[in-house]
Amino acid sequence: xxxxxxxxxxxxxxxxxxxxxxxxxxxxxxxxxxxxxxxxxxxxxxxxxxxxxxxxxxxxxxxxxxxxxxxxxxxxxxxxxxxxxxxxxxxxxxxxxxxxxxxxxxxxxxxxxxxxxxxxxxxxxxxxxxxxxxxxxxxxxxxxxxxxxxxxxxxxxxxxxxxxxxxxxxxxxxxxxxxxxxxxxxxxxxxxxxxxxxxxxxxxxxxxxxxxxxxxxxxxxxxxxxxxxxxxxxxxxxxxxxxxxxxxxxxxxxxxxxxxxxxxxx
Ligand SMILES: NC(=O)c1ccc[n+]([C@@H]2O[C@H](COP(=O)([O-])OP(=O)(O)OC[C@H]3O[C@@H](n4cnc5c(N)ncnc54)[C@H](OP(=O)(O)O)[C@@H]3O)[C@@H](O)[C@H]2O)c1
Numbered sequence: 001x002x003x004x005x006x007x008x009x010x011x012x013x014x015x016x017x018x019x020x021x022x023x024x025x026x027x028x029x030x031x032x033x034x035x036x037x038x039x040x041x042x043x044x045x046x047x048x049x050x051x052x053x054x055x056x057x058x059x060x061x062x063x064x065x066x067x068x069x070x071x072x073x074x075x076x077x078x079x080x081x082x083x084x085x086x087x088x089x090x091x092x093x094x095x096x097x098x099x100x101x102x103x104x105x106x107x108x109x110x111x112x113x114x115x116x117x118x119x120x121x122x123x124x125x126x127x128x129x130x131x132x133x134x135x136x137x138x139x140x141x142x143x144x145x146x147x148x149x150x151x152x153x154x155x156x157x158x159x160x161x162x163x164x165x166x167x168x169x170x171x172x173x174x175x176x177x178x179x180x181x182x183x184x185x186x187x188x189x190x191x192x193x194x195x196x197x198x199x200x201x202x203x204x205x206x207x208x209x210x211x212x213x214x215x216x217x218x219x220x221x222x223x224x225x226x227x228x229x230x231x232x233x234x235x236x237x238x239x240x241x242x243x244x245x246x247x248x249x250x251x252x253x254x255x256x257x258x259x260x261x262x263x264x265x266x
Contacts, residue, residue, distance in 0.1 A: 003054070003163075004027070004050060005028065005057045012158065014029075016159055020159060020162075030049045040069045050077055055084035057158055067098025070103075084111075088113050088115075091116045091240070111167045113158060119148040119254055120257075122261075128264065131186065135199075136197065138207070140229065143234075144237070161246070174240055177251040182231075186198070
């Protein structure tokens with residue numbers, strides 16, 4: 001069994017690879033920057049990545065909503081001998097989403113993961129530059145709450161679905177164990193890092209314009225804005241039961257993530 005791990009330099013893929021290594025499960029981590037190169041926008045890189053793979057952790061193309069690469073990749077993976085796919089999707093995704101459909105309509109054992117916003121966005125990705133600058137600009141404002149999930153819990157669920165039976169044909173909604181407002185989240189980071197950080201609320205239109213100005217695909221910018229605006233309205237605070245049902249614990253606490261990630265804000 002060889003598990004192909006896409007997005008292997010990213011927040012969950014890296015952790016999936018580490019967990020598989022720890023279990024002694026053969027895996028091939030790929031991205032545009034790995035020894036075996038995989039590029040969603042260059043189909044000629046797919047066959048080598050898939051060679052000998054029996055399962056795939058599928059992280060879709062980042063920062064756009066183009067379904068076509070996943071729809072083309074899944075049949076190629078099945079033809080190459082892949083029998084199991086675990087797809088990283090997202091909370092609130094449309095049931096008609098083309099990436100999810102490509103996976104659940106395929107002739108493989110599939111599992112879909114629909115997580116909330118990752119805690120690691122504050123220390124490894126989207127929010128980090130603004131955390132370091134002391135002002136996190138959001139259409140969510142500071143008041144609405146959201147159950148940020150630790151990427152390690154997503155990776156642990158993915159590894160269970162990739163290596164154990166019993167998760168086939170299931171879509172897991174995944175969240176952290178507590179809902180925190182952005183104000184509370186940055187306050188905890190401030191306590192540990194000694195930084196003064198505040199949340200600055202902007203309108204949805206201004207936020208989308210900022211993302212597009214930073215180079216994001218406009219349709220994807222709209223989706224991110226909608227997702228964050230839902231948090232402001234308090235519509236996205238509910239906890240999900242995927243982590244407890246698969247891992248048997250409630251998930252890692254945001255406060256523990258903050259303590260363990262302190263180096264990112266030093
Ligand atoms: N972040 C969140 O809070 C969150 C929440 C829910 C769902 N999600 C979903 O999780 C997925 C991952 O998103 P993320 O933004 O958190 O990123 P991420 O997984 O931390 O990083 C993106 C990964 O994809 C790889 N990648 C980017 N462009 C690629 C390309 N053209 N071909 C091959 N690999 C490519 C990157 O590697 P290289 O740069 O090395 O190629 C990196 O390993 C997305 O589908 C997103 O919708 C994210």
